[in-house]
Amino acid sequence: MTSPPATLVASVLPADFAELGRDVTAIADAGIDRIQWDVMDGVFVPNMTFGPDVIAACRDRVDIGFEAHLMVDDPDPMLARWVEAGCEIVIVHAETCRHLHRTLCAIEDLGAKAGVAINPATPLCAVADVLDRTDLLLVMTVNPGFGGQRYLASMESKIAAARTEIDRRGLPIELEVDGGIGPATIGRAARAGADTFCAGSALFSNSSTMSEQAAALRAAAGEQTGRLVAG
Ligand code: DX5
DSSP states (O other), X not given: OOOOOOEEEEESTTSOGGGHHXXXXXXXXXXXXXXXXXXXXXXXXXXXXXXXXHHHXXXXXXXXXXXXXXXXXXXXXXXXXXXXTTOSEEXXXXXXXXXXXXXXXXXXXXXXXXXXXXXXXXXXXXXXXXXGGOSEEEEESSOTTOSSOOOOGGGHHHHHHHHHHHHHHTOOOEEEEESSOSTXXXXXXXXXXXXXXEESTXXXXXXXXXXXXXXXXXXXXXXXXXXXXXX
């Protein structure tokens, strides 16, 4: 069976926040599949970024999908705001939801796809009982809060276990990785079982164009798994 092509997601964390419209357009022009908005509240992670109004301001600049990665202490009160801002996927952290099943159902009730993220210290079993309510599982390969960190290869066993569980149960879940993803690491994550890859620093590098970086990432992912690689 041919595996699905790799999905490439660009994090806007390294973008020029004074030129976000320009940078999201560059991401779309580079043939990247989706944009990840790294929402940070300075409580769950030691950094702060942007709110739904910034995302909404960029929504009509491009046609590609938006995902909100909510690195916030309590995502429940504002779930609707991210969907209204134009995010088709809303990703919450398992570590921040007192009633994770209820939160994922609430995202689905808003008409968006429900994603759940787990930090490096959080075991896969923390989300095993909500995978049937999940459209996207995000395995963090760095501790969240900043871009440009080193990829944690120790997460590959968790990625592989997630792939095994998703396939065993036949669940239609995207398995995404985020953090330190670049030409030297995306193949490892793909080989472990990821099919969706979020990259920030690697795409906004100064050494080559975003299109060249995106092509290099897709090639490296495809080489490791033999997947048909779109784009
Ligand atoms: C976690 C953020 C980063 C970002 C990508 O704090 O979510 O992982 O998306 O950062 P890079 O690709 O620069 O490691």
